Amino acid sequence: MARHDASELAHRLGQQAEAVCRYYLSNGHREGRYWLVGDVQNTPGRSMFVRLVGSANGKGAAGKWADAATGEHGDLLDVIRESRGFSNFKDVANEAMTFLGLPHPEPEQISPRPKSVDTPSGSSEAARRLFAMSQPIAGTVVEAYLRNRSITPLHGTGSLRFHPRCYYRPDEHAPTETWPAMIASVTDLDGHLTGAHRTWLDPSGRGKASVGTPRRAMGDLLGHAVRFGLPGDVMAGGEGIETVLSLRCILPDMAMAAALSAAHLAAMLFPLTLRRLYIVRDADPAGNGARDTLIERANAAGIEPVVLSPALGDLNEDLCTLGVDAVRAAVRVQLAPQDITRFMAVAG
Known part of the structure; x- marks a missing residue:
């Protein structure tokens, strides 16, 4: 040709x-x-x-x-x-x-392709611009969405923001749409933003947008995560944002990180101060693989790995289906004894 x-x-x-x-x-x-x-x-x-x-x-x-x-x-x-x-x-x-x-x-x-790749839309710089253009989640569709997922304690969620008209394109040949979206900052261990994760939402806040792929990430993700709280000697790591926030309903003072996929969870970087890592497992083959890799990596780094397993598919499914009391009881028996009094919220 x-x-x-x-x-x-x-x-x-x-x-x-x-x-x-x-x-x-x-x-x-x-x-x-x-x-x-x-x-x-x-x-x-x-x-x-x-x-x-x-x-x-x-x-x-x-x-x-x-x-x-x-x-x-x-x-x-x-x-x-x-x-x-x-x-x-x-x-x-x-x-x-x-x-x-x-x-x-x-x-x-x-x-060349119709869209230039010299300044790719999926770059870390584009992620920084998107997060900067977004707003706090209080009183927005993001807050409604999380509450509909039974996630009500929303303290310390500065890594999440709301964009009222976030661009969505089904594929490179389709016209661009706009939907409200939850924008999550992906950061490295020093807190520098390296990427962003978008969850497009239904305007009612009752679920995700009716699009083919309502979740997409951009920027540099490998080893990094959406973070809640400052890690010390104990932290928890899981795949999805909703899964990790479900655990925060029970352990509101524990630092946590959502790696956004099983592959990225397996590759998550450890803070130098970390001594015990709670692995928030999804109950599927990919979750099992991430669990096994993290256990091996944590042991090699001198970090104690503790697996937190859901009763159903993941902790958010547990929270929505079984309720907060059932999740609290299930998590309690899986925690190291010293972390029960240190981190567990008192049932009220």
Whole structure:
């Protein structure tokens, strides 16, 4: 072909989807018609699905991928960009053509994607701008949403904000929509904002927005988290924001962190002061994998790991279905004895 545009390159990569995945997503593996891996940065895990067999183009095309944990999606050009750390489409195209064995064209023959990637919308800087444009959650749809999830103590939730008209695009070819959204800051251990997580909400606050992927993250996530409270010698880490906030209903003074996916929970960085880590497990295979990895990493770092398991799918499901008293009783028997009096809220 004389010109190498994005759609043609993505199509050709899709024709060799499994080979692309084995090369750029080597920490994953094939299961049936999909390649499973932790995320587009090649983190071990199972939350990202790459379609290996599919139609020639469109949503079901081979090479299309989605991350069930973050809501991100794309094609194999995005995989090459993220795995190699490129910020310029020319570099992505050249890498793709090298993989495909195609001759590299002159620079003017490369047709870029419609949306420039020189200043990517998913960058840490874009995340900082989004969080700065948002407002406190008191009296907003975010507060209503959390209360409808049975999360009523909202002290110390400065890492959460509200955006009344947050942009949402189903895919790169669809028109942009706007929905109210809960914006969460993702920070490193020093408190620097590295990313943001968006949960688009129904304007009534009774649930998430009626969109295909109501949760998406942006920026630098690996090792970082949405944080509540300042970590000391004891903290808790879990996957979802709602799951972690459910535990805070019972342990309001314990520092906690939501890593946003099982793969990112497994890779969560430990504060130097940490001596005991409560692992807030989701009851699914990905949650089991994160639990096992964190136990191994914590033990190697001289940190005591303690697993907190839900009765149902996760702690927020427990809270909504069984009630706060049942969750309090279940958490109490799983805590280290010294942490019961130190952190547990008195039932009132």
